[in-house]
Amino acid sequence: MRQSQLFMPTLREAPSEADAISHQLMLRAGLIRQLAAGIYIYLPSGRRVLRKLEAIIREEMDKAGGQEVFMPAMQPADLWRQSGRYDKYGPELVRLKDRHDREFALGPTHEEVITDLMRSEVSSYRQLPVTLYQIQTKFRDEKRPRYGLLRGREFMMKDAYSFDADWEGLDRSYQRMYEAYHRIFARFGLNVRPVEADAGTIGGEGGTHEFMALADIGEDTIAACTHCQYAANLEKAGYRAADDVPNEGDSNYSGLEKLHPPKVRKIDELVQALNFPADQILKTLLFLADGKPVAVIVRGDHEVNEIKLASLLRADELELADQETTERLTGAAVGFAGPIGLSIPVLVDNAAARISSGVAGANETDYHFKHVRPGVHFEIAQLGDLRNAVPGDGCPKCAEGQLRMFRGIEVGQVFKLGTKYSAVMKAAYLDAEGQEKPVIMGCYGIGISRVMSAVVEQHHDEQGIRWPLEIAPYQVHVVPVSAKDEQQMKVAEELYAELSAAGLEVLVDDRDERPGVKFKDSDLIGIPVRIVVGRQAAGGVVELKYRNEKEALQVKSEDIVSLVKGVYRL
Amino acid sequence: MRQSQLFMPTLREAPSEADAISHQLMLRAGLIRQLAAGIYIYLPSGRRVLRKLEAIIREEMDKAGGQEVFMPAMQPADLWRQSGRYDKYGPELVRLKDRHDREFALGPTHEEVITDLMRSEVSSYRQLPVTLYQIQTKFRDEKRPRYGLLRGREFMMKDAYSFDADWEGLDRSYQRMYEAYHRIFARFGLNVRPVEADAGTIGGEGGTHEFMALADIGEDTIAACTHCQYAANLEKAGYRAADDVPNEGDSNYSGLEKLHPPKVRKIDELVQALNFPADQILKTLLFLADGKPVAVIVRGDHEVNEIKLASLLRADELELADQETTERLTGAAVGFAGPIGLSIPVLVDNAAARISSGVAGANETDYHFKHVRPGVHFEIAQLGDLRNAVPGDGCPKCAEGQLRMFRGIEVGQVFKLGTKYSAVMKAAYLDAEGQEKPVIMGCYGIGISRVMSAVVEQHHDEQGIRWPLEIAPYQVHVVPVSAKDEQQMKVAEELYAELSAAGLEVLVDDRDERPGVKFKDSDLIGIPVRIVVGRQAAGGVVELKYRNEKEALQVKSEDIVSLVKGVYRL
Structure with a gap:
């Protein structure tokens, strides 16, 4: 393919909306x-x-x-009703009606x-x-x-x-x-x-x-073991259960104490204001499970795992309560929910249940409680694994490993x-x-x-894409430095013909552009093998450069076809 | 591919809903x-x-x-509005809204x-x-x-x-x-x-x-010339205009006469009741062109061409008037519309305009007029080519040919x-x-x-499909007559392997079915080349049959690969 004819509009700058x-x-x-x-x-x-x-x-x-x-x-909605997914799938399912008002889903x-x-x-x-x-x-x-x-x-x-x-x-x-x-x-x-x-x-x-x-x-987090083959999506990842067994109680226990650190809503603000470790905070979140409100408590340094929560509750739909619902259930502004005095079921994560004297919201704007103990100051409706694994958690499959996180x-x-x-x-x-x-x-x-x-994402550098061999849009990029140089164009055309005849997919940059523009485009589009036809072409020498390597090789142009065939195992 | 594993559910009978x-x-x-x-x-x-x-x-x-x-x-409706087609396309365009209520069309x-x-x-x-x-x-x-x-x-x-x-x-x-x-x-x-x-x-x-x-x-009719290369879709086809020039008048002209052939609505009924030729009848149809009513007159043996009509009127939308509109405009039941006394524009086809003494509806239930002459008894709002070409019309491109019709x-x-x-x-x-x-x-x-x-449609016989070589689902069908016969299966497997190795796409019927079932299926699915491995297989002879031919050939099995490669020019 001649680049002058290829519809491949390259851009110097990425449009601002592109963040990845x-x-x-x-x-x-x-x-x-x-x-x-x-x-x-x-x-x-x-x-x-x-x-x-x-x-x-x-x-x-x-x-x-x-x-x-x-x-x-186009799939008849009736089929989706039979499987029970028509309603469950929610707004992600594209729905439409035909001219006879029959319902369809786009698969x-x-x-x-x-x-x-x-x-x-x-x-x-x-x-x-x-x-x-x-x-x-x-x-x-x-x-x-x-x-x-x-x-x-x-x-x-x-x-x-x-x-x-x-x-x-x-x-x-x-x-x-x-x-x-x-x-x-x-x-x-x-x-x-x-x-x-x-x-x-x-x-x-x-x-x-x-x-x-x-x-x-x-967008996904993977929890993988340092020791064995265990790996799981964070939404599914377990951890060594032994680490989370609730303890038996704390002899230093003293009664509840009400605190008034004003305008402190978030965990890190709380940690700072009270000089109190996050792992001793009883973080309380309100959810609607199939429409019914529940409170969920995890440690301040942990995150609720909604899939585990939905599974424990056998709920089809689960969503965080919105501001209005939260204020209604707690009688306080968002940020001050706590387990004490709530009239809805309180579910507690295993790790949070170990806290013997924690801090929790007081269901009163700008107030928290100190010395809160699960099971004593509030009833635990259900206890279970409700949190995401975190780095350092023990592997759920082997005795030795710990979990590390990857994206x-x-x-x-x-x-x-x-x-x-x-x-x-x-x-x-x-x-x-x-x-x-x-x-x-x-x-x-x-x-x-x-x-x-x-x-x-996996194959690029600052200059552009570096396509793996089997999926590159073209296999060889032949770049004559100057389209005005007859000798260079002649050699480039010969290589184009020979490489194509050998069954290779060739793009030849026959455009009358400055060398800088050509090389920038070549790096950007990332064809694995580049052959630069420059001043030495008259002497039968061209440059061979792999997109993955920094250095170019000086090669006799007569050797190019067999070299490139070798790269592609032809 | 082994037929026992291929998901190809064949049917003895066609489902009743299939008419083609x-x-x-x-x-x-x-x-x-x-x-x-x-x-x-x-x-x-x-x-x-x-x-x-x-x-x-x-x-x-x-x-x-x-x-x-x-x-x-999924195409944004906005683009279709820009081209003006969003409204024009009508109910054939599949429309939907996304979760944000933005409109899309399915292209x-x-x-x-x-x-x-x-x-x-x-x-x-x-x-x-x-x-x-x-x-x-x-x-x-x-x-x-x-x-x-x-x-x-x-x-x-x-x-x-x-x-x-x-x-x-x-x-x-x-x-x-x-x-x-x-x-x-x-x-x-x-x-x-x-x-x-x-x-x-x-x-x-x-x-x-x-x-x-x-x-x-x-579903389309093609008008093609018997003499030159002219061919057109009937909706577009012209004809030799000279044949349709209106004549200058008829000296035998006598005045209008009202007829009362009761319950005669259709052209063929009229022809029979009055013993009057269809090509002397002024057939009147009422249309709404962009919502405005017009009457169109063609000869009784001709059909109105709506595309030509829309083009003459420069109308975007054209539809036949419904019963109610027709009765309102004519003051009569459907079947008795005529040009005399109508208060809407009357368009006349060139051929109909030649009629010097025709029959037309009287706009009165059960009545017709005789001796009607266009331009005399009613005003011609526009004259033009408004009819479909018919077999025998002169070719519009050459002087010699006539039009023939094909589907x-x-x-x-x-x-x-x-x-x-x-x-x-x-x-x-x-x-x-x-x-x-x-x-x-x-x-x-x-x-x-x-x-x-x-x-x-073009390639079948009573037994089934006869695929053309380049598009057949498989290129060779190897059919051992009996799956229980070890010798036959051995030869069939060898041919399967050899033909596949030669780059051919082979289907081998390894099913334990009666020969009649296998041959019926083979004819039905219509692979161009069939090799039957039967009793003579032990002697190194198999049968080669082309789907397009009646007779099978006895062939040495060692010659099969080169013969089939020859068929496919490999």
């Missing part, structure tokens, strides 16, 4: 443009990267026994559609197992779309669904996908870590893993759904004995457009 | 399943065909200088999005010409989705858009696409005919061609948009002299899912 590095670089390198919040156009180079990701996924899915299908974006995922298909088409154990996958556009009306493709509202996804006769079959299907995912992400050049995770709105009974690409910008981008997730959809939607088969049984399902996603961002 | 042959066969061959009216799932074999169609399109688009992009389905086409992109990114003539294309899901809420993929509500389309500095450039871009379309449809195995057409809701100033796949099921499926359309979108949306560039000018656009569509149906 990957977002900035993808805009600057002319890969994508925003159409609306969280909705992007892929320009030709971006489309090429996307197609390479798709091709790798297809190869590995086929190798793992998957069969490609293609399902619609954020396809469990309903494929379960509906399989209940019609599968009747016998002889038709199982089968794994179907698709590469297709998904819609999720995110509350806060951001970071470019990282959190979009319309995005490209690979989703796969396995159907087995029993749980052992599901284990095998799951394992095949799990292994295929490792191969896929390795070929993408992504550093990923599989972690235990919560099943979220997809649900299921058999556990789930997320594949996390490590990156500072990541990650979720690029894939695999679920053992079990019968979550097949039971309620009645997707059943007859086994060899003629018994009707529900099919056992798994589902497996990769966020393809998000992967693009994750790759750029 | 292609729809029946695609359901029966396990290519597609319906999710909702006009919304389909592509099963693995169907997806394979779709991907082959996509691959051919990509190759030919790239060869023609196109660059692939990928645009979103039925992408002129607005790409014009918006180009107005941001193109500023200089040096960036032109450029042609961008995508392969992407489109949404059109059809009033009557039918015939399976032929008229769907969610479907796969290739759409391309060219941007040029001037009309000469557009002519070149258009010509390149026009030629690419011929190559694409030829590779699809489709018999297509390009015809002149109306630009419809896409619009544009420079003309348009449709590519019609000839098929009886086709066709529109599989592609190319438009010279000119400045229709760039002017109103202000997509401009600076020319070499620094003058600002609107970009000159073209757009080019192929209905990929519809193509699948059109191919099956």
Whole structure:
């Protein structure tokens, strides 16, 4: 491809709305443009990267026994009602009506559609197992779309669904996908870590893993053990329970004392004003669980884990109480909630329950209590693990390790759904004995457009992107220093022809631009191999530079084709 | 692929709702399943065909200088307001609101999005010409989705858009696409005919061609000349104007006569009741053009062409008057409208204007007039070509030919948009002299899912589909007659391995089914080459049968690979 003809509008500066590095670089390198919040156009180079990701996924899915299908974006609301997700999914589900006023959802995922298909088409154990996958556009009306493709509202996804006769079959299907995912992400050049995770709105009974690409910008926190292989999404991460057993009491206990540090609302303000350690503060938060208010107490240096809380309460919906509700329940301004005197259930985290003489809000504006002891000054409705793990917590799986925290981008997730959809939607088969049984399902996603961002987060420097070999938009960038120099252009054209004939994807910068502009663009767009055709071209020497390395090599131009073929193992 | 593992549920009988042959066969061959009216799932074999169609399109688009992009389905309504199409498009446009109540349309086409992109990114003539294309899901809420993929509500389309500095450039871009379309449809195995057409809701100033796949099921009628290359969609087709020049009058003229043939409403009833030829009847229809009533008169044996009528009236919206309006305007029941005494403009087709003594409704229930002469008994508000061409009409392009009619499926359309979108949306560039000018656009569509149906309409027999070579889901079907016969299975497995190693796509029917079932399925799914491994397999002989031919050949199994490679030119 001649760069003069390629529609790849590069930018000197990143638009101000782009805050993630990957977002900035993808805009600057002319890969994508925003159409609306969280909705992007892929320009030709971006489309090429996307197609390479798709091709790798297809190869590995086929190798793992998957069969490609293609399902619609428009899904009848009725199917979503059958699975019970139409109401549960909330405003993230894009809803619409057709001209006959029939309700549809734009698919954020396809469990309903494929379960509906399989209940019609599968009747016998002889038709199982089968794994179907698709590469297709998904819609999720995110509350806060951001970071470019990282959190979009319309995005490209690979989703796969396995159907087995029993749980052992599901284990095998799951394992095949799990292994295929490792191969896929390795070929993408992504550093990923599989972690235990919560099943979220997809649900299921058999556990789930997320594949996390490590990156500072990541919206997820991973807790990983220093000693064993344990790793989990913070929302799911446990810790060594022994550390959190409530103690038996404190002989130095003295009665409640009311404090009046004015306008002190937040934990750090409290720590400073009272010169009191955060781990002795009983932090009180009010939630609405399926609409009913509860108070939750964790240590001042801990955070409530809403997934653990919802699980303990068996609540479908959980949200922090708003200002009005808080003021009504506590009779005080926000910031002074405490467990004493509240008329709603008080749930206490194991670690907080150990505090024998803590500080808590007094449910009175500008007042706190000192010497508060859970179980003595207020009733504990439920006790349990309600907090996020923190760095230094003991590993829940091994005796030796401690937890460390990392940031990650979720690029894939695999679920053992079990019968979550097949039971309620009645997707059943007859086994060899003629018994009707529900099919056992798994589902497996990769966020393809998000992967693009994750790759750029992991592979860039100050000058631009450094594409991994298998997914670069082009494989070789031939850059004649001066388009006006006939000899240089002749050599560049020859290399373009020879490299192309060897099966390589070549971009040749035939633009009449200053060398500085050309090199800046070349670094920005990040093709792995660059060949600079300069003054020495007349003498048969060109410069070979790998995007990942600082130094360039002087190479005979006649050696270029075999060298580059070597890089790409052609 | 082993057929025992392929998810390809074939059906003995077509579901009753499928009326088109292609729809029946695609359901029966396990290519597609319906999710909702006009919304389909592509099963693995169907997806394979779709991907082959996509691959051919990509190759030919790239060869023609196109660059692939990928645009979103969700398009801000604001863009559609800018082009003026948000209101004009009507209920076919799928509309929705996001969680912030912002309006979106699901793209039925992408002129607005790409014009918006180009107005941001193109500023200089040096960036032109450029042609961008995508392969992407489109949404059109059809009033009557039918015939399976032929008229769907969610479907796969290739759409391309060219941007040029001037009309000469557009002519070149258009010509390149026009030629690419011929190559694409030829590779699809489709018999297509390009015809002149109306630009419809896409619009544009420079003309348009449709590519019609000839098929009886086709919803379009093509008028084609017996002598020259002229062919046009009936909605656009002209005819030799000389034939329709009104005559000068009739010396045998006698005055109006009122007739009373009771309950005679329709033309054929009138012809029978009065023993009067249809071509002497002044058929009167009432329309609302942008809400204003008009009467239109054509000959009794002719049909009003609404596109020609709308064009003559410069009307955006045209609809037949409903019963109530008709009764109000004529003062009579429906079926008795006539030009005499009407208080609305009467438009007369050229051919009808020649009638010197015709029959027309009397605007009085159960009454007609005889001896009616246009221009004498009623005023002609406008005279023009307002009818569909009919078989036998003279060709409008040559002196010798006559028009014949064919049915066709529109599989592609190319438009010279000119400045229709760039002017109103202000997509401009600076020319070499620094003058600002609107970009000159073209757009080019192929209905990929519809193509699948059109191919099956053209390539089938009573037993099933006969896929053209380049787009068959698999290239070779290896069918051992008995899965229980070890020798047969051994030969079949060897052929499977050897053919696959030679780069061919093989489906082997390893199912333990009766031979009749296997052969029926094989004919139904229509893979171009079938190899039957039967009793003679032990002696090294198998049967080679082409799906398009009746007779099978006895062939040494060692020759199979080179024979099949020959078929596919590998």
